[in-house]
Amino acid sequence: MIEVKGLVKTYGPKRAVDGVSFSVKRGDILGFLGPNGAGKSTTMKMITGFLRPNAGSATVDGIDVTRDPVAVKGKLGYLPESAPAYPEMTVEEFLGFIAEIRGYRTPEARAAQVDRAVQLTHLTPVRKQTIETLSKGFKQRVGFAQALLHDPAVLVLDEPTDGLDPNQKNEVRALIKGMAEAKAVILSTHILEEVEAICNRVIIISQGKVVADETPAQMRARKPGARLDEIFRELTRGDL
Amino acid sequence: MRHIVPIFKREFLGYFRSPVAYVFLIAFLFISVSLAFSRYGGFFRAGVAGMDSYFTFFPWLFLFLVPAVGMRLWSEEKRSGTVELLFTLPITTLEAVLGKFLAGWAFLTLAVLASFPMALTVGYLGDPDWGVILTTYLGAVLMAGGYLGVCTLASALTKNQVISFVISLAACAGLLFLGFSSFTDTLEGLLPMALADALSNFSFITHFDAFTKGIIDPKDVVFFLSLMGFTLFLNVVVLER
Numbered sequence: 001m002i003e004v005k006g007l008v009k010t011y012g013p014k015r016a017v018d019g020v021s022f023s024v025k026r027g028d029i030l031g032f033l034g035p036n037g038a039g040k041s042t043t044m045k046m047i048t049g050f051l052r053p054n055a056g057s058a059t060v061d062g063i064d065v066t067r068d069p070v071a072v073k074g075k076l077g078y079l080p081e082s083a084p085a086y087p088e089m090t091v092e093e094f095l096g097f098i099a100e101i102r103g104y105r106t107p108e109a110r111a112a113q114v115d116r117a118v119q120l121t122h123l124t125p126v127r128k129q130t131i132e133t134l135s136k137g138f139k140q141r142v143g144f145a146q147a148l149l150h151d152p153a154v155l156v157l158d159e160p161t162d163g164l165d166p167n168q169k170n171e172v173r174a175l176i177k178g179m180a181e182a183k184a185v186i187l188s189t190h191i192l193e194e195v196e197a198i199c200n201r202v203i204i205i206s207q208g209k210v211v212a213d214e215t216p217a218q219m220r221a222r223k224p225g226a227r228l229d230e231i232f233r234e235l236t237r238g239d240l
Numbered sequence: 241m242r243h244i245v246p247i248f249k250r251e252f253l254g255y256f257r258s259p260v261a262y263v264f265l266i267a268f269l270f271i272s273v274s275l276a277f278s279r280y281g282g283f284f285r286a287g288v289a290g291m292d293s294y295f296t297f298f299p300w301l302f303l304f305l306v307p308a309v310g311m312r313l314w315s316e317e318k319r320s321g322t323v324e325l326l327f328t329l330p331i332t333t334l335e336a337v338l339g340k341f342l343a344g345w346a347f348l349t350l351a352v353l354a355s356f357p358m359a360l361t362v363g364y365l366g367d368p369d370w371g372v373i374l375t376t377y378l379g380a381v382l383m384a385g386g387y388l389g390v391c392t393l394a395s396a397l398t399k400n401q402v403i404s405f406v407i408s409l410a411a412c413a414g415l416l417f418l419g420f421s422s423f424t425d426t427l428e429g430l431l432p433m434a435l436a437d438a439l440s441n442f443s444f445i446t447h448f449d450a451f452t453k454g455i456i457d458p459k460d461v462v463f464f465l466s467l468m469g470f471t472l473f474l475n476v477v478v479l480e481r
Contacts, residue, residue, distance in 0.1 A: 048328045074330035084321035086250070088257040100246035101329045130257075146325070 001184035006056035018208035031199035077152035083143025087132035247339025289366025307408035310391025318399035379451025389471030419443025
C-alpha cells in the first residue's frame with residue numbers, strides 16, 4: 001500500500017533523510033524506530049505530502065505523492081507529532097471541520113463520522129470541551145480521532161503514545177492492533193517495548209539511513225539474550 | 241474549490257471563538273466614530289450631511305487594524321503546528337489561501353458595515369447623497385481587501401505574529417504614503433519621473449479617493465482586485481516553497 005523509494009530530504013548541507021526505501025503491505029504495522037533527529041518525522045512528512053522530497057518517491061495505493069498530493073491525502077490518516085489541533089474549537093467542532101473537509105457534506109454524514117471517531121477513541125466525556133482545556137492524553141486522542149475519522153486504508157502515526165500514561169498507552173496500542181488487519185499502519189516511536197507489543201515489522205533509521213528492516217523476532221535474534229535497547233544502541237551508534 | 245467553504249467557516253467563526261473579534265469590532269467602531277466627531281474630523285462643523293469626515297480616516301485606521309486581523313492567519317498555524325494538519329488534509333494550497341483570505345475579508349467587511357448607525361445618523365440629521373455613501377462603503381470594503389492581501393502574505397512569511405504585524409504595517413504604510421505629494425516629490429527627485437509616477441499609482445489613498453466622491457472608476461476596482469490577486473498568488477508561492 002505504501003511504497004517508498006530512495007527518499008532524500010536535505011536541509012542546507014545536512015541530509016536529514018538519505019535514500020530511505022521500504023514498503024508496507026495491508027495488514028502490516030510497521031514500527032519506525034530511531035533516535036531523535038534520525039529522520040523519522042521527516043520521512044513521514046514526505047509520505048503524507050507535507051514536505052516535498054529532494055529526490056526519490058513515495059506512493060500510496062499506487063499514487064505518487066508529488067504527482068497527486070490531494071488524492072494521496074484523501075487516502076491517508078495522519079497524526080502529526082504532538083497532535084496539533086485548533087485550541088479554541090471544541091472537540092466536536094474540530095472533528096466536524098475535519099469531516100467536512102474529508103468530504104462528508106451533509107450534517108448527518110458528518111455527525112455519524114464524528115460519533116464513530118469519538119466512540120473509538122473514548123472522547124465522549126469531553127466532546128463539548130474546547131481543545132485547549134484538555135489534558136495531554138485527551139489531546140493526543142483528539143489527534144487520533146482526527147486521523148481515524150474517514151476510516152483510511154493507510155495510517156501514519158508520529159509518536160501516537162507520546163505523553164500518555166501507561167493505561168492510555170495500552171489502550172491506544174490495542175486500538176491500533178484492532179484496526180490493523182484492513183489497513184497499512186506506520187508508527188514512529190522510541191519506545192522499544194511498543195514495537196514488540198504491536199508491530200510485525202521494524203525499521204530502524206539512523207542518520208537518515210535505514211539500518212535494519214526486519215521482524216521484531218529477527219531483531220531480537222541479532223544478539224540472543226540481549227535487551228532490545230542494547231541492540232538498538234548498537235545499530236544506531238552513528239547518531240551518538 | 242469546494243473545500244473553501246469549511247476553511248472559510250472555521251476561520252471566520254475562529255475570530256468569534258476568541259475575544260479577538262469583540263475587541264477588534266469595539267475598538268474599530270470606537271476609534272473610527274470618535275475620530276469623525278473629533279476636531280480633526282469635524283463631523284458637525286462641516287455642516288454637510290455626508291460621511292466624508294467618517295471615512296477620511298479609514299486608510300489610516302486600516303493601517304493598524306487590518307494587520308491586527310491578518311497577522312494570525314498563517315503565523316498562528318505555523319507556530320502551533322496546525323499548518324501540518326491543514327496541509328495533510330486533502331485540499332490544495334490555493335483553497336486554503338482563498339478560504340482564509342475570504343474569512344478575514346468578510347470579518348473586515350462586517351466591521352465596516354457595523355458603522356451603519358453613522359449612516360442612519362446622517363440620514364436623520366439631513367438629506368445625504370445615498371449614492372455617495374454606498375460607493376464609499378464599496379471602496380472601503382475593496383480597500384480592506386487590498387490591505388488584507390498584503391497582511392496575509394506577510395503572515396505566511398513568519399511564524400511570529402509580532403514580526404508579521406510589523407512587516408504588514410511597514411508594507412501597508414509604504415503603499416499608503418505613495419499617495420502623498422510630499423512623499424512622491426522626494427521620489428521624483430530620486431527616480432525617473434515615469435517610474436515615480438507609476439509608483440504613486442500604487443497608493444491606497446489615490447484609489448480610495450474616487451469612491452468617496454461617488455465615482456466607481458473601473459481602474460480603481462481593478463487596482464484593488466489585482467492587488468488582492470497578486471498578493472494571494474505570492475501567498476500560495478510562499479506556502480508551497
